[in-house]
Amino acid sequence: MPEEQEIQNDPYLNSPREFILEMPLYHELDLSVGSQCRKIYDLLCYSGTIDIYCIKCGKESVFDTVEYLNRTIFSEWKKSIGFDRTVYRCTRNSGHEYYSYYYKGDGFFVKMGQFPSVADFQIPQAEKYRKELGEDQYKEFTRGIGLNAHGVGIGSFVYLRRIFENLIEEAHTEVKKDPAFSEENYLKGRMDEKIILLKVFLPEFLVENKNLYSILSKGIHDLEEEECLKYFQAVKIGIEQILDEKIEQKEKKQKAEKAREALQNIHRKVAL
Numbered sequence: 001m002p003e004e005q006e007i008q009n010d011p012y013l014n015s016p017r018e019f020i021l022e023m024p025l026y027h028e029l030d031l032s033v034g035s036q037c038r039k040i041y042d043l044l045c046y047s048g049t050i051d052i053y054c055i056k057c058g059k060e061s062v063f064d065t066v067e068y069l070n071r072t073i074f075s076e077w078k079k080s081i082g083f084d085r086t087v088y089r090c091t092r093n094s095g096h097e098y099y100s101y102y103y104k105g106d107g108f109f110v111k112m113g114q115f116p117s118v119a120d121f122q123i124p125q126a127e128k129y130r131k132e133l134g135e136d137q138y139k140e141f142t143r144g145i146g147l148n149a150h151g152v153g154i155g156s157f158v159y160l161r162r163i164f165e166n167l168i169e170e171a172h173t174e175v176k177k178d179p180a181f182s183e184e185n186y187l188k189g190r191m192d193e194k195i196i197l198l199k200v201f202l203p204e205f206l207v208e209n210k211n212l213y214s215i216l217s218k219g220i221h222d223l224e225e226e227e228c229l230k231y232f233q234a235v236k237i238g239i240e241q242i243l244d245e246k247i248e249q250k251e252k253k254q255k256a257e258k259a260r261e262a263l264q265n266i267h268r269k270v271a272l
């Protein structure tokens with residue numbers, strides 16, 4: 001895909017899951033931009049399954065399409081103005097349904113309702129990061145998710161940014177121990193440049209997608225509401241990737257310590 005098109009299409013149009021269930025409310029999509037109009041139509045017509053956390057089962061589940069756009073051809077839909085709805089049902093229990101409501105205006109498209117909300121299924125999943133983040137940062141993380149789900153762009157983004165910056169700072173503290181590290185270059189670098197300098201201590205995902213994080217370099221007054229809504233999910237995934245890696249490393253270390261202890265015990269017994 002040419003780079004230009006990648007920039008043009010909204011990141012929430014990447015998959016049915018992102019569009020139908022993770023896109024925040026009131027995030028406006030311009031139908032004249034790139035292939036967005038066609039992409040939205042195709043996503044509304046999606047009739048396959050979606051893997052997502054079910055709040056009633058309390059775990060990841062497969063959801064089947066119950067309602068989707070299936071009676072209108074693209075050229076008609078493109079001209080129309082009005083409401084659309086999608087309904088997804090958990091394959092474990094037919095009573096577990098997720099609803100999304102949309103409005104297509106003249107030249108724009110917006111999600112205007114969702115039940116359960118994005119926060120309802122994202123917050124239970126954030127619970128696994130509670131210990132690693134600590135109580136204060138965990139609260140900020142869930143507050144950010146909640147605000148974003150209700151279409152608050154800048155407010156939600158600022159919470160994520162604080163957490164992200166803390167995690168980057170932790171990696172920076174580690175890398176600083178290396179005498180060859182240029183602190184001067186680091187301090188004057190933008191966020192995407194900082195990520196390159198810290199790459200040994202950061203997940204590959206983050207290093208590969210560093211362009212997304214250039215928005216984190218912007219001052220609060222330069223941030224735009226729509227831009228923040230657009231990039232929230234990607235930054236949230238970046239944060240989760242760092243946390244997943246940290247948790248994994250700790251678990252590995254604990255396992256190794258336990259194994260060492262067990263071996264020492266055996267050795268002691270054998271020695272007796």
Ligand SMILES: [Zn+2]
Pocket residue numbers: 054055056057058061090091092093096
């Ligand atoms: Zn379920």
